[in-house]
Structures are given as C-alpha cells and as structure tokens.
Amino acid sequence: MTDCLFCRIIAGEIEAKTVEEEAGWVAFRDVNPQAPVHVLIVPREHIATTNDLEERHEGLLGGMVRGAARIAAAHDIDMEGYRLVLNTNRGAGQSVFHLHLHLLGGRPMLWPPG
C-alpha cells in the first residue's frame, strides 16, 4: 500500500468528490477549498513535483490544462476568470508530493499571490 495520499484517492482507498476522470488523470474537489470552485487535477501516475516531469509527460500536462478549462466552463467561471496553480516544493506551498493542478475560481483573484 502506498502512503501517497493522492495515489490512495486515485486507487479509491480514500474518498474524494470526483468531478471528471480521464485516462491519464482524475479531477476531484479540494477538501479545504480556497475559492467557491477549487478542483485538483491529478495525474494517475505518481509524479512528485514539476521537477520530475519528463518529455513523455507533455501530452498528459496539456490534457490536464485543457481539462481544467473544460471544468471551468462547466462551472460557468471560464469567462469571468479562474486561476491554474502548480505549487512546486515547500517554499511554494506544496504539501502533497504528488503533482496536482489547482483550478480556483468563483471569486476575484488577487495578484501577486501570497
């Protein structure tokens, strides 16, 4: 059994509110949402951080970004705007070391981020 939280969610060992599933990734709601819409788009493959990405992952990442745009449209936040975030390592706020794309929206987003 893996001790990676997101591998366990993807394996169905821990419950999550799934939004969309694709061959290469799963999207589910963040348990501690920071905005009215807060969805995590998570590759099925365990990739710890963006530092571990390889050329073969380029299609996967592109699909995750397009999937996030589709999910934003489904939540009707695509035109008002939304934010996609990849936190890499602790200094940037990464707390789960299985790469995930945050989709945040439904409220005004400040810039620069904290």
Ligand code: 5GP
């Ligand atoms: P990070 O800080 O690594 O960029 O993002 C990790 C995210 O995972 C956080 O926003 C946190 O709320 C979320 N999270 C942590 N544990 C769980 C969980 O058990 N289920 C779900 N759905 N989200 C989680």
Ligand code: ZN
């Ligand atoms: Zn994992």
